[in-house]
Amino acid sequence: MDLILWRNAEAEAPTAKITDSKRKLSGRGMKHAEHMAEWLKKQHLRKVQVLASPARRARQTAAALGLPFDVKSQLAIGADAADLLAAAGWPDYHGTIILVSHQPALGRLAALLLAGHEADWTIKRSGIWWFSNRVRRDETQTVLRAVSNL
Numbered sequence: 356m357d358l359i360l361w362r363n364a365e366a367e368a369p370t371a372k373i374t375d376s377k378r379k380l381s382g383r384g385m386k387h388a389e390h391m392a393e394w395l396k397k398q399h400l401r402k403v404q405v406l407a408s409p410a411r412r413a414r415q416t417a418a419a420l421g422l423p424f425d426v427k428s429q430l431a432i433g434a435d436a437a438d439l440l441a442a443a444g445w446p447d448y449h450g451t452i453i454l455v456s457h458q459p460a461l462g463r464l465a466a467l468l469l470a471g472h473e474a475d476w477t478i479k480r481s482g483i484w485w486f487s488n489r490v491r492r493d494e495t496q497t498v499l500r501a502v503s504n505l
Contacts, residue, residue: 356488357400357451357500358443358468360461364388364419364481366412376410376432384412387481387505388419394503395420395453395483402450406430406442408457416481417455430456436464436473446488446495468497479504 365384369375380388405424407417408431417424429442439460443452454461462476465484478484485501 356444356446356448358445358486358488359395359400359451359453360439360465360478360484360486361391361395361416361453361455362461362478362480362482363408363410363413363416363455363457364391379411380415384481385415385419388416390505391481391483391503392419392421398485398501400451403453404448404450405453405455407455408432408434410457413455413457417453420453424455430454430460432457434460436460436467439464440467446497469499481505 364387365381366378367381369378403422405417405420405422406427407413407424409426409428410432427442429438439454439456443454459475461478463473466474466476468486482504487498487500489496
């Protein structure tokens, strides 16, 4: 299984009239999301399923990829690493899951997958961390395949 953690791109600043979950991508954020989407398209991923937080900025980030995506409440603002893992079906899905979500859950999940425990790691806006799960000599391994930031 491949699991790609994709943090939402830069959003417009919050205002009194716009709740956090309704903030849209800034112009710069849209360009960054499109840039990362182009990078992802070049990776020749197999059996891709894209899952996005219900937050507007996450849905816009996911839409930049040009593939259908499902909105999952488990990826919402305030989610935790366990929520993200459950939504992804890690490590049992046979293909690629792209999770478009938020900090601090994405960073905590990255730490859990690499270090075996949650820690407050930062994934930059529009950043991607790509993990693979594989079995070698009857041992299950998690491999960090790529990190891409702008």
